Amino acid sequence: xxxxxxxxxxxxxxxxxxxxxxxxxxxxxxxxxxxxxxxxxxxxxxxxxxxxxxxxxxxxxxxxxxxxxxxxxxxxxxxxxxxxxxxxxxxxxxxxxxxxxxxxxxxxxxxxxxxxxxxxxxxxxxxxxxxxxxxxxxxxxxxxxxxxxxxxxxxxxxxxxxxxxxxxxxxxxxxxxxxxxxxxxxxxxxxxxxxxxxxxxxxxxxxxxxxxxxxxxxxxxxxxxxxxxxxxxxxxxxxxxxxxxxxxxxxxxxxxxx
Amino acid sequence: xxxxxxxxxxxxxxxxxxxxxxxxxxxxxxxxxxxxxxxxxxxxxxxxxxxxxxxxxxxxxxxxxxxxxxxxxxxxxxxxxxxxxxxxxxxxxxxxxxxxxxxxxxxxxxxxxxxxxxxxxxxxxxxxxxxxxxxxxxxxxxxxxxxxxxxxxxxxxxxxxxxxxxxxxxxxxxxxxxxxxxxxxxxxxxxxxxxxxxxxxxxxxxxxxxxxxxxxxxxxxxxxxxxxxxxxxxxxxxxxxxxxxxxxxxxxxxxxxxxxxxxxxxxxxxxxxxxxxxxxxxxxxxxxxx
Numbered sequence: 001x002x003x004x005x006x007x008x009x010x011x012x013x014x015x016x017x018x019x020x021x022x023x024x025x026x027x028x029x030x031x032x033x034x035x036x037x038x039x040x041x042x043x044x045x046x047x048x049x050x051x052x053x054x055x056x057x058x059x060x061x062x063x064x065x066x067x068x069x070x071x072x073x074x075x076x077x078x079x080x081x082x083x084x085x086x087x088x089x090x091x092x093x094x095x096x097x098x099x100x101x102x103x104x105x106x107x108x109x110x111x112x113x114x115x116x117x118x119x120x121x122x123x124x125x126x127x128x129x130x131x132x133x134x135x136x137x138x139x140x141x142x143x144x145x146x147x148x149x150x151x152x153x154x155x156x157x158x159x160x161x162x163x164x165x166x167x168x169x170x171x172x173x174x175x176x177x178x179x180x181x182x183x184x185x186x187x188x189x190x191x192x193x194x195x196x197x198x199x200x201x202x203x204x205x206x207x208x209x210x211x212x213x214x215x216x217x218x219x220x221x222x223x224x225x226x227x228x229x230x231x232x233x234x235x236x237x238x239x240x241x242x243x244x245x246x247x248x249x250x251x252x253x254x255x256x257x258x
Numbered sequence: 259x260x261x262x263x264x265x266x267x268x269x270x271x272x273x274x275x276x277x278x279x280x281x282x283x284x285x286x287x288x289x290x291x292x293x294x295x296x297x298x299x300x301x302x303x304x305x306x307x308x309x310x311x312x313x314x315x316x317x318x319x320x321x322x323x324x325x326x327x328x329x330x331x332x333x334x335x336x337x338x339x340x341x342x343x344x345x346x347x348x349x350x351x352x353x354x355x356x357x358x359x360x361x362x363x364x365x366x367x368x369x370x371x372x373x374x375x376x377x378x379x380x381x382x383x384x385x386x387x388x389x390x391x392x393x394x395x396x397x398x399x400x401x402x403x404x405x406x407x408x409x410x411x412x413x414x415x416x417x418x419x420x421x422x423x424x425x426x427x428x429x430x431x432x433x434x435x436x437x438x439x440x441x442x443x444x445x446x447x448x449x450x451x452x453x454x455x456x457x458x459x460x461x462x463x464x465x466x467x468x469x470x471x472x473x474x475x476x477x478x479x480x481x482x483x484x485x486x487x488x489x490x491x492x493x494x495x496x497x498x499x500x501x502x503x504x505x506x507x508x509x510x511x512x513x514x515x516x517x518x519x520x521x522x523x524x525x526x527x528x529x530x531x532x533x534x535x536x537x538x539x540x541x542x543x544x545x546x547x548x
Contacts, residue, residue, distance in 0.1 A: 018363075018368070019424065027398060103283025103284060107287070116505045121308070191544065205505050223396070
């Protein structure tokens with residue numbers, strides 16, 4: 001038995017080794033280097049303790065960017081999750097919705113660079129509202145597909161049993177279907193959050209490196225620090241952002257299970 | 259309404275929902291109609307419509323779905339007088355193909371390892387892969403830059419290709435496909451004396467195709483559209499993909515920009531039309547927890 005376990009481990013590593021090496025070389029080891037650099041100055045490489053972190057946290061642009069990014073992500077997540085669920089519930093009662101789904105998914109296939117000129121026409125204001133509209137335009141189909149998969153996974157036996165027990169439509173929805181969709185809600189929130197960070201492509205193309213105050217995002221800040229070679233601040237901000245993301249990912253499911 | 263009865267009302271409701279969703283969906287695809295008509299519109303029409311947007315910033319005054327004098331002059335210019343367009347088009351083709359090939363070569367065995375072997379450390383490594391998949395580009399930008407400059411790959415296509423090849427997202431999607439293979443099948447193959455390599459080739463590559471196809475479709479749509487990575491790591495303009503070139507076309511050449519955008523959209527539209535089922539499957543796979 002033990003021999004078999006050892007053999008399994010060998011195969012596991014054998015299949016994984018090329019991927020693991022690449023991940024180590026291109027992500028994990030350099031990330032260690034970033035952590036190290038976050039304690040050094042960029043020019044002389046002197047150790048400066050937490051100075052970089054202090055500089056980042058007191059930086060006006062960083063504060064604005066964090067505020068905007070959180071503000072936009074929350075708005076985008078709430079809207080896309082809610083609207084997506086409503087749309088999926090309506091659509092789940094229909095048959096043959098492939099064509100409708102393709103209309104909503106198609107924006108996902110349109111390259112950002114190809115619609116940039118159309119963006120200029122629609123979003124001449126380039127504000128928070130138009131950014132939210134662009135997000136909903138691109139990711140509503142994505143969210144609907146995820147919700148539809150969640151709804152399809154609800155066991156019919158469960159809902160029918162509730163109907164037999166005398167629950168009406170609303171009660172079945174509130175007390176049977178919604179609790180079943182909790183797992184989907186979790187993944188949809190996580191994926192919507194990630195997508196809300198990806199919308200930067202559209203913002204950048206439509207409004208450039210220095211957009212209006214209300215849509216200046218963390219991504220703009222990283223980009224501008226990168227261009228001006230302020231790697232010490234960037235390293236500290238990278239560590240802070242990665243830490244915040246990791247914390248949210250670990251904390252969120254713990255909260256969920258309660 | 260009363261006469262319709264329960265069944266009739268259900269039907270009416272379904273027709274209504276279908277109608278509303280179709281109208282909304284068509285509206286979502288309107289930008290493509292704009293691109294198509296814009297690409298065959300003459301300069302005069304384009305100027306009349308676009309001037310208020312780009313110069314006066316008052317919003318656009320109107321648009322026509324059928325141009326007054328349709329013209330193919332922009333396409334002619336694109337095909338005959340814009341050699342740089344082809345260089346950049348080939349760049350994005352090369353980048354996308356190499357990235358996807360690399361992701362398959364690296365990601366398929368990795369996903370197989372996670373799906374089949376329940377060994378110690380698997381859960382931890384998988385969690386690491388999930389976290390890495392969730393990190394946005396800006397967070398990994400500096401570390402990628404540091405490793406690429408150490409390997410002196412900056413300003414070559416490899417600077418864009420290699421970090422993308424080792425991205426962990428496709429591993430996760432391919433894993434979703436492998437998970438659907440019944441374990442009993444693998445056990446049976448072992449009892450019949452098949453080696454692990456052979457089981458991977460016949461069962462994994464044979465039955466886990468939906469995960470791989472999903473990863474390819476999602477990957478194509480993402481990398482065809484790649485922007486941040488080449489912008490950060492490629493200085494030489496002749497190495498750029500098309501996505502960095504299109505936004506630089508001035509609005510005065512809007513017709514040309516529309517035509518070029520449409521050419522860029524075509525391959526993505528083709529992949530979407532062919533692979534919509536895999537795209538949906540891939541979206542669902544990316545929501546599966548390990």
